[in-house]
Amino acid sequence: MTRLFNDPADFADEALAGFVAAHRRWVRPVTGGVVRAAGTPAGQVAVVIGGGSGHYPAFSGLVGAGLAHGAAVGNVFASPSAQQIRGVAKAAHGGAGVLLMYGNYAGDVLHFGQAADRLNAEGVPTATFAVTDDISSAPADQAAKRRGIAGDLPVFKAAAAAAEAGQPLAEVARIAAHANARTRSFGIAFSGCTLPGADEPLFTVPAGRMAVGLGIHGEPGIGEAVLPTADEAAELLVAGLLKELPDGVTAPAGNRAAVILNGLGSVKYEELFVVYRRVAELLQEAGVTVVEPEVGELVTSFDMAGVSLTLTWLDAQLEPLWTAPADTPALRKGAVAPAAAGTAAAAPESTPETEDDALPQGTAASRETAVTAAAALRAVAATVAEHAEELGRIDAVAGDGDHGIGMLRGATAADAAARDAAERGAGAGTVLHRAADAWADRAGGTSGALWGTILHAVGDALGDEERPTAATVAAGVTRAGEEVRRVGGARVGDKTMVDVLVPFADTLAAATGAGDRLAAAWDRAAGAAGEAAAATADLLPQMGRARPHAEKSLGTPDAGAHSLALIVRAVHGVLSDTTEEH
Amino acid sequence: MTRLFNDPADFADEALAGFVAAHRRWVRPVTGGVVRAAGTPAGQVAVVIGGGSGHYPAFSGLVGAGLAHGAAVGNVFASPSAQQIRGVAKAAHGGAGVLLMYGNYAGDVLHFGQAADRLNAEGVPTATFAVTDDISSAPADQAAKRRGIAGDLPVFKAAAAAAEAGQPLAEVARIAAHANARTRSFGIAFSGCTLPGADEPLFTVPAGRMAVGLGIHGEPGIGEAVLPTADEAAELLVAGLLKELPDGVTAPAGNRAAVILNGLGSVKYEELFVVYRRVAELLQEAGVTVVEPEVGELVTSFDMAGVSLTLTWLDAQLEPLWTAPADTPALRKGAVAPAAAGTAAAAPESTPETEDDALPQGTAASRETAVTAAAALRAVAATVAEHAEELGRIDAVAGDGDHGIGMLRGATAADAAARDAAERGAGAGTVLHRAADAWADRAGGTSGALWGTILHAVGDALGDEERPTAATVAAGVTRAGEEVRRVGGARVGDKTMVDVLVPFADTLAAATGAGDRLAAAWDRAAGAAGEAAAATADLLPQMGRARPHAEKSLGTPDAGAHSLALIVRAVHGVLSDTTEEH
Structure with a gap:
């Protein structure tokens, strides 16, 4: 079991700090992870790898000459956020583009994909590649669905050695695919392992x-x-x-x-x-x-x-490419000459720029709504904190047990960001956008990306001008459901949060369409959400998603579905208290 | 716990074979361990390290340019035998002498010391150095009694880097002492760890x-x-x-x-x-x-x-010396040029010469005694096999739990060597000498060295000529007791096998001196041995030797004392059957 830690919530950050302190010859810290201490040689494609913490030497221990140019480091077993990945990629970029590489997990696919979109939009040519080496995770005719495990290393290394040899981005990406295919x-x-602060292993045999x-x-x-x-x-x-x-x-x-x-x-x-x-x-x-x-x-x-x-x-x-020299904290092959000063692209002096902090101000009407939105996020953070351990336990049945800690980090960060924005005069839309970014960035993982998506969609609907009607809110929620399905790729019946979000949105839309006030409509929709969350438990064992030895798998709902139902119920309390007049 | 093994008795050998298969670029196997694949550069002092298996990367993983020239690899948690160490040292010798380095444990001190004696006698200038870095194992004013733990690495490396720089043996040894002092x-x-094949950890907290x-x-x-x-x-x-x-x-x-x-x-x-x-x-x-x-x-x-x-x-x-380049399987520092062919001393084509196999023939009388000696060793092997698990359990209370497996390997090898020698016409003295060498070489560890010493002393007394009298046997046993005290440094009252060997020898001498036949005298002496072994249990907890959490420590005898009492009792059965006529 994991015994040496301080506050479990700080574990990943503290491990990264200690790793950097011990390996300054190879790496330096940047926002979101690490890059090579010597920087990326100018004109060389940068290979940026990443994933959750807890897999050392994957991923930070594989940064150095001949291997990765940078690593984005997420929380324990949780993908780094798109913002973290973008930070590392910008610090590693040597002017010839970036290949983002990671194991094929839902959270990583989401965040690395979003990061690539943003980097390309910012003028950094970026491609992505997900490693799929684990033959046990899907049959050969569905190889694209397979997980990435230790095959990460040879695939990363092939691509990185090609980059080191001066190949352009398209060729580096092609070689990654070729290595992965073989x-x-x-x-x-x-x-199973026991995560920092947990009392029991994630699974037992x-x-x-x-x-x-x-x-x-x-x-x-x-x-x-x-x-x-x-x-x-x-x-x-x-x-x-x-x-x-x-x-x-x-x-x-x-x-x-x-x-x-x-x-x-x-x-x-x-x-x-x-x-x-x-x-x-x-x-x-x-x-x-x-x-x-x-x-x-x-x-x-x-x-x-x-x-x-x-x-x-x-x-x-x-x-x-496999036998080419490499010099990283965890893997050294052949003879590598120390990087000569001056061959590397100028190392940025500071971490990548943070978001412009000029805060759009809301109208008086929207600022009033913003106070309600911030109160709702406070209620969300409180209910997540109250249920974090339960969520982790539920997630350990069919997931990796990190749902509770990820939700807690995200909800806490969203609460703080929302309050800050509301206090500084933002409208409801901006408050929710700030909360969305904070949640996604701080939580990482699949749930972080999806909650960022939800809050962003609702924020778009509310805007910074008008006092929203119940129909406006319902439309935002419906839009959130569409976005979550688009981004996450899940459909109703897959036993995910989508199974709850869609009936919640539909019930809310129907009730507000029938003339219900928001609080009453929300109450009815939250009831539908609770029933839908419970129903995700029904078929888990038959679907083969439950762990073979989890005694409690029968009847355990999906963790993301369950937390969504809890959250909409908590938000109802805020609506009842403050918005009966809407 | 350790789960992946085949026959636990083969674990150390199989681990070494797999290590070599994975690291041929760095090492090649020789009798007793490994040496650098590129050999020792001619004229360079060879630093040969070693110890028990189970401490990887100590010791085999630290062989390579800039660090050790060879490693002698013992059984699980048991010192390599003097013969193994000698084999590695001869293969590593580059013409400028050998420094043997190891952690300060009784078995290692014994075997490396014996190996140095033999190497010096054979014309290989050899010095020894025991690392003593663990401040918890003895107070500062008794620093020479301290154990060697992870401080092995910087001390080995300082000495090896000095050797690599061309320093002579005396200076390499001086630097080892200087590094150890700091x-x-x-x-x-x-x-605690769970050894291969064991059901329970060696200790618990x-x-x-x-x-x-x-x-x-x-x-x-x-x-x-x-x-x-x-x-x-x-x-x-x-x-x-x-x-x-x-x-x-x-x-x-x-x-x-x-x-x-x-x-x-x-x-x-x-x-x-x-x-x-x-x-x-x-x-x-x-x-x-x-x-x-x-x-x-x-x-x-x-x-x-x-x-x-x-x-x-x-x-x-x-x-x-600390920052000097090194290139080993487990530790790489700086840039190391691949060893150029031709700079190394000619690598021996074969493993070091084995003992001359010409077997001194015994007289008819001694050959008859040799049959009894071989039968006694067969009985010893049988009783050790029967009690091996119990011996391991007892040893886990105050030692490292390897006594059973070490005794089993030693006794089995001694049985085979004795039978082989007896069948080929050796006298009793030679039979016991061959058994002694086989036991020490195969068992390693402290018990291996001491049982080799015991059998050697008794063999000296019996010789290859005369039919021994009871007094001759008693004299041999007395001599064995003296040698064990000299070599092992323990005294009566230290709760070791000496507490049993001395009263056994004294009783045997007294009884044979009083005219008893050998079998009767041996019976009485074995009784005294049994009582003495039981008495080693009395003071263990008070002496602070027992593990803090071993519930069974109260009343548990010393493992070496207990096995000696079992063995002399088993030998009595053979004497009764076959030597009543003596």
């Missing part, structure tokens, strides 16, 4: 058993089996990877492969070596030539006990 | 508590306290080290130090960084300049949850 990983786990195919946050695997010997574990992993060869590799024999045997946290080096001994034998028997293997902790999950095997099937293009 | 470590632990000053095998610490926050842990560790400055450092302010924050196994990198953040602040506040810190897993103890802080107070001589 990279496969397969893992097993024996116990019965003694003497192993979970096959588990993800790096403990996402469900594809089965369970008896705890193997080290040799049996090696045989399982090698057989799994040799069964699914990539296009262009017709048989293992005669091929060359980069091999990574990765420890997830508390599987120790000696154990990895015992397993690797047999992995090397099996690959040799299959006729595969191993090229510069890596055996160690490369993509971890706190103290999770597990191990994964990654093969990157090399070709004439990929092999020199 | 190196201090202090650690805390939260849970109550939930919410920490053990202060625990060793890397779970040796007792100096106290227990409430589980600290990360900042409190940093404050405790820094304060402990700033309290005991080495000679020549009058105050922290204005000094420069190499800093190592070491994770023992399942404390993860993120946690180490959170602690290091505060360590760096505290050292800065104290006016200490940190030079090239290392934060990570450098000397581990399987999955033990613990952390230690090491400071090496640098001076003009030590700082360039």
Whole structure:
């Protein structure tokens, strides 16, 4: 378990500060993460990687010559926010564009995608690439849905080495895709990690058993089996990877492969070596030539006990990229000359510019509404704080257990930003926009992106001029539902917050359309939301999303759906108190 | 816990094989461990380090340019044998002598000392140095009794960098002593490791508590306290080290130090960084300049949850040795040019010569005794096998829990060697000598060295000529008791095997002197041995040797004493069956 921490909410920030203090030769801190201490050589494409904290050396430990130019570092198991990613990308940009690289998780896809949109709009040519190496997370014909695990490393490295060799952005992105297409990983786990401040592990595996195919946050695997010997574990992993060869590799024999045997946290080096001994034998028997293997902790999950095997099937293009020199805190290969002063692009003296702080002022009518909006966000923060632990527990059944802490950070930041803006004379629209940005930036993760989207849509509807009618509010909520479906890609029935947001919006629109006052309509809509949230529990086990060993999975609702229902109920209290006159 | 293994008895060998398979660029295997793949540059002093397995990257992971020239690798938590150390040293020798370096533990001191004696006798100039950095293991005025923990690394590195710079053996040894005198470590632990095949951790710490000053095998610490926050842990560790400055450092302010924050196994990198953040602040506040810190897993103890802080107070001589380039599997610093072919001493084509296998033949009389001796060793192996698990359990109370596995490996090897020698016509003396060498070589650890000594002394007494009398056997046993005390340094009353061996020898001598036949005398002596072994239990808790949390410590005998009593009882069965006629 994780034992050494101060305030759990500060864990990721403090870990990053300590990492930087210990590695000043390689990295320097910027808003949102780190970049190479020597900067990006002028004219070189910058490869910016990132993801949640808790996976060290992914992602900050892989920044340095020959590998990443920067890393955006999110909270524990939560994607960095688009704003963080943008900050790191701008600091790393060497004038030749940026490739954003990350594992294929919903939150990362959302935030890196939003960051790329903003960077491109700001004139920084930016492409994105999500690694999908984990064969257990989706069948081969749906490879694009797969998660990224330890295969992150060889795919990042191929792209970064191509950038280092002077390739343009389009070619660096093409090489990332090529390396990813030839990279496969397969893992097993024996116990889950315990996050900072948590009393229990994120998941458990019965003694003497192993979970096959588990993800790096403990996402469900594809089965369970008896705890193997080290040799049996090696045989399982090698057989799994040799069964699914990539296009262009017709048989293992005669091929060359980069091999990574990765420890997830508390599987120790000696154990990895015992397993690797047999992995090397099996690959040799299959006729595969191993090229510069890596055996160690490369993509971890706190103290999770597990191990994964990654093969990157090399070709004439990929092999020199894999063996090219690299000099990072966690991975060094070959001989790397220290970066000569002057070859690097001028390192920005300060962190990237923050948003212009000139605050648009609202009309008197909108400022009155803004006070209600700020009160609503205060109520949201209070109810999230009250239920944070419960939300984490619920999320641990089918997610990675970070929903409570992410919501708490987001709601708290939104509350502060809303109050600040309201006190300084902003209208309701601006208050909600500021709250939206604060929530997304501070929370990270999928829920941070979606709550930023919701608050932004409602803020657009309210504006900074008029006193909104009940219909205006209902239209904003309907628009929020549309945006969340567009951005998140979920539909009604997928057992996500969309299952709650859509009936909430529909009921609110119907009631206000029928002439109800806002508070009464909201009350009815909140009731519909509560029923819809409870209904997300019904089919979870059948859908295979629940963890194999979670006793409480039957009847546990989706965490995002549940928190949305709690929040709309809390907001109703504010509406009843203050806006009966609307 | 350690989960991935095959036969636990093969764990250390298989881990070494896998380590070598993954790191052929740096190391190649030789009898007893590994040496640099590129060999030792001709004319350079070879620094050969070593110790038990289970501490990766100590010791094999620290072999490479700028650091060790070779590593002798023992069993799990057991010293390598003198024969293993000699094998590695001969393979690493570059013509300018060898410095053997290890942590200050009884088994290592014994085996490395014996290896040095043999190497010097064979014309390889050899010195030894034991690292003593752990301030919790003895007070400052008894610094020579202290254990070696993570301070191994800076002391090894200082000596190795001096060797790399062309210094002669005496100067390399002097620098080792100088670096050790300026190196201090202090650690805390939260849970013990579980060895391969064991069901329970070696020790436990109550939930919410920490053990202060625990060793890397779970040796007792100096106290227990409430589980600290990360900042409190940093404050405790820094304060402990700033309290005991080495000679020549009058105050922290204005000094420069190499800093190592070491994770023992399942404390993860993120946690180490959170602690290091505060360590760096505290050292800065104290006016200490940190030079090239290392934060990570450098000397581990399987999955033990613990952390230690090491400071090496640098001076003009030590700082360039600390910052000098190094290129090993686990530690890389600066830029290291690949070793050019031809600069290295010719790498031996084969592992070092094995013992001359010409077997001295015994007389008919001695060959008859040899059959009895071999039968006795068979009985010893059987009784050790029967009790191995119990011996491990007993040893876990006051030792490191490896007594059972070490005894089993030693006794099994001695049985095979004795039978082989007896079948090929050796006399009793040679049979016992071969068994002695096999036991010491295969078992390693303290018990391996002492059982080798016992069998050697008895073999000397029996010789290859005469049929021994009871008095001859008794004299051999008496001599064995003297040798064990000389080699091991323990006295009667220290609660070790000496407490059993001396009364056993005395009773045997008295009974045979009074005219008893051997079997009868042995029976009486074995009875005395059993009583003496039980008595070693009496004072353990009061002596402070028992682990703080071992519930079974009260009344648990010393493992080495207990196994000796079991063995002499088993041998009596053989004497009764076959030597009544003596």
